[in-house]
Amino acid sequence: MVDADFSLPDVRTWIRGIPALTGTPPPAPEHFPEKPGELFLDWLRAAVAFGVVEPHVCALATVDSDGMPDSRFLILKDVTEGGFWFSGSAASPKGIELKENPRASLAFYWRETGQQVRIRGLVREGDDALRSRDFVERSVTARAVATASKQSEVLEDLGAYDTSVAAAEARISDDPGFVSKGWRAWCLEPESVEFWQADSGRRHQRWLYRRGSDRAWTRAVLWP
Numbered sequence: 001m002v003d004a005d006f007s008l009p010d011v012r013t014w015i016r017g018i019p020a021l022t023g024t025p026p027p028a029p030e031h032f033p034e035k036p037g038e039l040f041l042d043w044l045r046a047a048v049a050f051g052v053v054e055p056h057v058c059a060l061a062t063v064d065s066d067g068m069p070d071s072r073f074l075i076l077k078d079v080t081e082g083g084f085w086f087s088g089s090a091a092s093p094k095g096i097e098l099k100e101n102p103r104a105s106l107a108f109y110w111r112e113t114g115q116q117v118r119i120r121g122l123v124r125e126g127d128d129a130l131r132s133r134d135f136v137e138r139s140v141t142a143r144a145v146a147t148a149s150k151q152s153e154v155l156e157d158l159g160a161y162d163t164s165v166a167a168a169e170a171r172i173s174d175d176p177g178f179v180s181k182g183w184r185a186w187c188l189e190p191e192s193v194e195f196w197q198a199d200s201g202r203r204h205q206r207w208l209y210r211r212g213s214d215r216a217w218t219r220a221v222l223w224p
């Protein structure tokens with residue numbers, strides 16, 4: 001049992017007073033495409049048109065070898081017939097967790113439109129051509145940091161960081177096609193995708209796409 005006394009009453013009151021779900025949801029969809037990726041792109045286009053800030057930022061959840069969940073934000077890079085693409089370092093905790101257990105989820109929240117999308121499925125690694133394209137499209141600095149970084153390890157020496165990033169920058173300017181061997185493009189192949197949108201009267205609306213055993217998509221409306 002957690003002791004509630006650790007939280008001062010005024011902190012609780014303050015947090016409880018912060019407004020939530022203040023966005024302006026669009027009307028419910030009139031048309032539901034057969035595949036959830038198409039509805040996701042409809043929603044993403046509408047979010048961009050509405051001015052949602054950074055709608056391609058999402059939380060990736062993974063589990064480690066002890067079953068302990070972990071999550072972090074990253075940038076969605078692409079949506080294809082196969083699924084939802086993101087990228088990062090194979091040697092990072094997320095890379096190790098995905099290697100050990102490729103089950104993962106992505107979650108988006110667009111506060112301006114009061115919408116959430118949750119995607120669950122298996123992650124597979126993109127091939128060399130895809131990871132190379134993703135890497136080379138990054139800025140020189142982003143490529144140098146990705147090459148030099150021991151991501152999420154303790155950084156004991158800031159000087160060593162600067163030196164290794166500078167060395168990686170020099171290497172990239174000598175060879176602009178250089179691709180760090182640890183870089184990965186990952187694709188989350190969806191098994192289920194849930195679309196949620198807020199309602200000011202708390203009659204939130206939810207639509208769940210699920211893959212059947214025949215791999216075809218079925219759609220259901222969920223209780224809020």
Ligand SMILES: Cc1cc2nc3c(=O)[nH]c(=O)nc-3n(C[C@H](O)[C@H](O)[C@H](O)COP(=O)(O)O)c2cc1C
Binds near residue numbers: 057073086087094
């Ligand atoms: C808005 C935003 C976008 C990010 N985009 C990425 C990304 O595309 N790829 C990535 O590896 N990390 C990205 N990060 C950093 C991750 O959140 C995380 O700190 C890093 O990947 C290390 O995670 P890990 O220790 O779980 O592997 C982003 C962070 C933020 C806040």
